[in-house]
Amino acid sequence: MKLFISLILVLILIGIPLIGSNVSGLVYLFGVIIPYIAILTFVIGMSVRVLKWAKIPVPFKITTTCGQQKSLPWINNNNLESPHNTAGVFWRMALEVLFFRSLFRNTRTGLKEGPKIVYGPDKILWAASLAFHWSFLVIFIRHFKIFLQEVPQFIPLLESLDGFMQIGLPILFMTDAALLLGLTVLFLRRIVDPKLRYISLVADYFPLLLIIGIALTGVWMRYFGKVDIISVKQFTLGLFSFQPIIPDGISAIFFAHLFLVSALLIYFPLSKLVHFGGIFLSPTRNMSNNNREVRHINPWNPKVKLHTYEEWEDEFRDVMKAADMPLEKE
Amino acid sequence: MSEKKPTPESVAQIEFTPSKQGWEDPKTEFKKGTFNWAAIQKSQEYLDLPNPRKWQTTDEDWKLPDNWKQIIFDGLRDRLDRFRSLKLFMDVCVRCGACADKCHFFIGSGDPKNMPVLRAELLRSIYRKEYTLAGKIMGKMAGGRELTVDVIKEWFYYFYQCTECRRCSVFCPYGIDTAEITMIVRELLQLLGLGIDWITTPAANCFRTGNHLGIQPHGFQDSVDFAVDDLQDITGIKVDAPVNKKGAEVLFVVPSADYFGDPHYFGFLGYLALFHEIGLDYTLSAFASEGGNFGLFHSNEMMKRLNSKIYMEAKRLGVKWILGAECGHMWRVLHQYMDTMNGPADFLEVPKSPITGTVFDYAKSTKMVHICEFTADLIKNNKLKLDKSRNNQWNVTFHDSCNPARAMGLLDEPRYVIDNVVNKFHEMPENTIREQTFCCGSGSGIGTDENFEMRMRGGLPRANAVKHVHEKHGVNVLSCICAIDKATLPPLLEFWVPGVEVCGIHELVGNALVMKGEKEDRTDMRNEPFITEESKKDE
Known part of the structure; x- marks a missing residue:
């Protein structure tokens, strides 16, 4: 049901521009107004989300330690998994953000007769996520070819690397394949694994399908539909130089692609996709495990009712005296 | 009390595949042997805890204070402003499921609400409904749930069925720590006088x-x-x-x-x-x-x-x-x-x-x-x-x-x-x-x-x-x-x-x-x- 709703939503999102952009007068809406709104929503929305998180205090230093602490000098500290200084935290975060370190640890738990619990490595989620996220980034960077008048040197280089297998014409970009493969795996596991299906919400299927939609429309334009790339570049250059023009010869499929990207940008700050910013702020990962060495300050450290020694001795003085225990007041 | 004592054979009947029905229904069965007795009034009073009273987990009516909903909403709002961990952990979970089979309670019970992701969703669904734009507009479709007395009972059952061991947080790609969420929900429950005796009396x-x-x-x-x-x-x-x-x-x-x-x-x-x-x-x-x-x-x-x-x-x-x-x-x-x-x-x-x-x-x-x-x-x-x-x-x-x-x-x-x-x-x-x-x-x-x-x-x-x-x-x-x-x-x-x-x-x-x-x-x-x-x- 949740999957069905998500699918319908994405199909509607594809349908709107396919039909709409053919209606004269609406092209400007799909080509200019909505993209601008989307970019603005994304930038402002994400900034607000991150600033809001950053404004909230971190009362306690609650590092999750995944390795040996720094203690006695002859015991090897694992500064990546249990960092005791800023450098350690930096590398821990780098591993986490760039290579999904924690997901790499993933295991699969099984139950056999006995009962006997067995654990096996499970790198599929890690591999699919990494393939998807990195491909998405590379594809985004490749798009600068049509965002910028002067194409920076590294982009053709990136393209040739990406297409070095020299398959097909136009040459297949590996990242296109990896993106779709990664997305497919992430999507299928939500359907195939009963536990995943159980926990998945519309908010989980929808963004996956939306990004699949973006990828498919993009792939269609590059490999099959063959859009007029000159007009598209004219259009995007106009958009990014705030002098929007809509040249003739841009097909509806392009507007569908653009509209889905806009939908993603708008949806981004309102959804779980904010993990993109949130991961940098996660207190169990971005704090060092040097709690006993450096005092962490809680800005709202509460005043609480304490039970003092004096009150305690007052209550128990007689029994303590009988037991010959030392007293403050006889 | 004529129920049979659990045996290794009876307990070992575990099924990891959840039922077809969703998890959104908060109705919780308090099965004997799987929950804790309520905090006694005397201990609550000794510690000046809010809403002390005589009640028991097995009672139908937990005698919540009249404004219990407000207490929870205020308490949650207050904590969202004081703990970055809470706010962040509410917002960033993608339900990738890496944590699902890492919890010892899930492995040992097969109860899907013991998957750390769902344990957190028990709170997150309420948070979404009340504090997020998407949840306010789309409610259920955005994964929001209404706060009801049954939800409070569900929280009591499942957040006193987490040992704050943090194993899930080792595997979470965002370091979401269920212990942190459990600790905060327990604080919320305490605001309503809902503690368990083996915590309140020792305290x-x-x-x-x-x-x-x-x-x-x-x-x-x-x-x-x-x-x-x-x-x-x-x-x-x-x-x-x-x-x-x-x-x-x-x-x-x-x-x-x-x-x-x-x-x-x-x-x-x-x-x-x-x-x-x-x-x-x-x-x-x-x-x-x-x-x-x-x-x-x-x-x-x-x-x-x-x-x-x-x-x-x-x-x-x-x-x-x-x-x-x-x-x-x-x-x-x-x-x-x-x-x-x-x-x-x-x-x-x-x-x-x-x-x-x-x-x-x-x-x-x-x-x-x-x-x-x-x-x-x-x-x-x-x-x-x-x-x-x-x-x-x-x-x-x-x-x-x-x-x-x-x-x-x-x-x-x-x-x-x-x-x-x-x-x-x-x-x-x-x-x-x-x-x-x-x-x-x-x-x-x-x-x-x-x-x-x-x-x-x-x-x-x-x-x-x-x-x-x-x-x-x-x-x-x-x-x-x-x-x-x-x-x-x-x-x-x-x-x-x-x-x-x-x-x-x-x-x-x-x-x-x-x-x-x-x-x-x-x-x-x-x-x-x-x-x-x-x-x-x-x-």
Whole structure:
């Protein structure tokens, strides 16, 4: 049901521009107004989300330690998994953000007769996520070819690397394949694994399908539909130089692609996709495990009712005296 | 009550595949053996907790205050503004499911709401509905749920079915820590007067007498004297175990079970023997006679209230630094909270071992050292005479207690100590030790008799790993450094893997320690004769 709703939503999102952009007068809406709104929503929305998180205090230093602490000098500290200084935290975060370190640890738990619990490595989620996220980034960077008048040197280089297998014409970009493969795996596991299906919400299927939609429309334009790339570049250059023009010869499929990207940008700050910013702020990962060495300050450290020694001795003085225990007041 | 006692066979019927129905319905079945009794009014009142009253978990009507909804919403809003962790963990989860089969309660019960992701969703769905734009507009479709009395009961059931062990947070790509969410939901429930008795009453006892069993100072003195006598029976040496001694160099803080429970007590004897042998100038305190902190399972404020006694007492007694015994949650508080809450401890000195001269500069702010760090340093510097063969009756494995492992990173110190005091040691499988260690299933205040079945379920992964080394290597003792472990692992092992005992590391140290002037026929800390060369040959 949740999957069905998500699918319908994405199909509607594809349908709107396919039909709409053919209606004269609406092209400007799909080509200019909505993209601008989307970019603005994304930038402002994400900034607000991150600033809001950053404004909230971190009362306690609650590092999750995944390795040996720094203690006695002859015991090897694992500064990546249990960092005791800023450098350690930096590398821990780098591993986490760039290579999904924690997901790499993933295991699969099984139950056999006995009962006997067995654990096996499970790198599929890690591999699919990494393939998807990195491909998405590379594809985004490749798009600068049509965002910028002067194409920076590294982009053709990136393209040739990406297409070095020299398959097909136009040459297949590996990242296109990896993106779709990664997305497919992430999507299928939500359907195939009963536990995943159980926990998945519309908010989980929808963004996956939306990004699949973006990828498919993009792939269609590059490999099959063959859009007029000159007009598209004219259009995007106009958009990014705030002098929007809509040249003739841009097909509806392009507007569908653009509209889905806009939908993603708008949806981004309102959804779980904010993990993109949130991961940098996660207190169990971005704090060092040097709690006993450096005092962490809680800005709202509460005043609480304490039970003092004096009150305690007052209550128990007689029994303590009988037991010959030392007293403050006889 | 004619229900059958759970058996390993009945409990082992576990199904990991959830039903077709969704999880959104909050209706919860409180099955006997899987939940805890409500906090008693007297304890709630002693601690000035909100909305104290007489009620019971099994009652249909929990007698919530009239404005209960408002209390929860205000409480949640307040905490969203005070804990970045909470707000972030509510926002960033993508439900990738990496955590799903990492929870010992899920593995042992198959109940899908024990998947950490869903445990968090129980709160997140309410958060979404009330505090997010998408949830406000789209409600159910955005994964929002209405806050109802059934949701409160569901929270009570499932957030007292999490031991705050943090195993899930090791695997989460965003470091989402269910312990943090559990702690905050428990705070919310406490606002409505919904606590469990095995947390509230120990907290009240601890606040009043200094330890969670409610032992009064003279009773504490008695049990220390008793331990001194026992140790004399064992070794022939009368040790000095000062209590409330002003001007001692070190304040030694133990969890209270150490001087009252088995097998904790054998480790306590080990401490006394060790301190005597090295001539440590230390004192125990009857006022701070509990390192274990039941406040941690209650609220951050209660944690602070109970923890405050340690620094207060260190100051009053004029010690230089503090040494902490083997304990799990105690060390979570000491390592991650104490200095922030009740520091700075500027009246103390940077801990320095008077025996070896080692300066524990990594503890220079909190001024508190873990006994395993302390003993490891002694051994490394050859300050102890140890005879490993005195532990030949034991074939040892080591259970990393959750908090020392995942909230401290104390992994190699205990192993180094063990390595120097026993001959036979075997690690459990790697997915079940160190940072991936499995909880005993009874931590965070839910180790009660009424919760027996759920404890056996939650402890299954741990027990299963013990069973593995028991069958493969003949392991017959599970060593650990946590008071809750020592209390709850024995029944767990008896249930799943009979024939394996539980001990603290300093029991093994006490056994191996060759003391000056000890009697010829000295025995081990359990007052059993050592296994001689002859009996070893029979093996």
